[in-house]
Amino acid sequence: MLVNGVWKENWQPVQAQDAQGRFIRQTSTFRNWITADGSPGVTGTGGFRAEKDRYHLYVAYICPWASRTLMVRQLKQLTDLIGVTVVNPQLTDQGWRFGGYPGAGSDPLNGAAYVHELYTLADPAISGRATVPVLWDKETRTIVNNESADIVRMLNSAFAGFGDRGPDLYPADLAEQIDDLNEQIYSNLNNAVYQAGFATTQQAYDEAFDRVFATLDALEDRLADGRRFLFGERLTETDVRLFVTLVRFDAAYQGLFKCNRTTLREMPNLHAYTRRILSLEGIAETVNLNHIKAGYYSIKALNPNGIVPAGPQEI
Ligand SMILES: N[C@@H](CCC(=O)N[C@@H](CS)C(=O)NCC(=O)O)C(=O)O
Incomplete structure (x- = not known):
């Protein structure tokens, strides 16, 4: 630093x-x-x-x-x-x-x-x-x-x-709900996977692991009614925040960070949702699985020999 x-x-x-x-x-x-x-x-x-x-x-x-x-x-x-x-x-x-x-x-x-x-x-x-x-x-x-x-x-x-620059990702009528769900997803998923991965006590790991999977279970249920995105038909910044963690889940968090109760592929609604967002115009170019695997698995404190896993090769 x-x-x-x-x-x-x-x-x-x-x-x-x-x-x-x-x-x-x-x-x-x-x-x-x-x-x-x-x-x-x-x-x-x-x-x-x-x-x-x-x-x-x-x-x-x-x-x-x-x-x-x-x-x-x-x-x-x-x-x-x-x-x-x-x-x-x-x-x-x-x-x-x-x-x-x-x-x-x-x-x-x-x-x-x-x-x-x-x-x-x-x-x-x-x-x-x-x-x-x-x-x-x-x-x-x-x-x-x-x-x-x-x-x-x-x-x-x-x-x-x-000019017209795409969808409003923070529409006023959803702002309060977006702020609320952002906070839950940040604390219990986006950051919690790191808390599981970098925990230095069993208790800290167990707590983070439970929060990660309780949150994924709740989100899997939320998507069960067939909605396209978290708030329905409209894509919001909360979807962006959720997607970035889901798209790394099987490649990095599941293995290196020991978030291994279930893979993303075993959560069908979340898996389909991740692929839906990945197929939006321009989004695939923002995801590079080689960088994700090479990057996370270069963290020597967690992976001293620096071996980069071969899979997964797709989301
Ligand atoms: N609050 C920052 C967090 C960014 C962050 O933690 N980035 C990590 C990479 S995922 C980083 O650059 N870490 C380098 C370091 O901590 O030295 C944000 O959301 O923009």
Whole structure:
């Protein structure tokens, strides 16, 4: 991680843990918003007006949080407005690295070798972890935001002035229900699989495992009435948040993170739902199973010999 702008120690997967050995995720540092007119958003400062070719996303295909932002960029048809660079899937001693792995790129804007360099460009005295996604502003050469939940929401609305940009993923009449279900899915699934995987006590693992499968069971039931998406016919940001975990489930969480009561394939409604979202225009390009497997199985603390499983080869 970075301490006062300098990279310290080898990269470690566990960010922090509580007294019971439960994994705790770091909170994000840059919380500014792109808005239609450059006025400040819900948090942070203003000055980030929606403009073509001004912003760039740095992502990892392995990362579910970064993948949310990639999906929304596709769903909102923003691919010609906002560029993307994908990092290598394996975490190095200095965190995310650019270039070399098939499907990854080098940094076209700043010539950085590691993502942590973007953080020190944005704030030379920064302390904290250098996470993806990073939403970069080419004009002021800084990080607008590194919290995927914010990025998903700002991309849903900020570029409305550029024509019809796909479905409203956060419609006002569903906002409260979306916020509620987002929170449940984040705590009991998106983050809980990591809590199972990185648990350092049996109790912490058991608790996380139970939350993961109770949540999957409830979602499997919810989809039993044949609805296309979580709230019916309309795709929302909650579907994006659920999809990114489901699509990694059999490839990474089931094996490496020991979330192995049931595979996704054994939950027919959730499996069909995942494939339905995967078939939406542009979404398959945001999912790279090779990166997902190579990335998760490169975490030495969980897989010291670095063997990458051959399967599964499809979702
Ligand atoms: N709150 C962040 C979390 C992002 C996050 O944890 N990204 C992970 C990859 S999945 C990361 O970059 N980890 C590197 C590290 O922790 O050093 C978000 O949702 O945007």
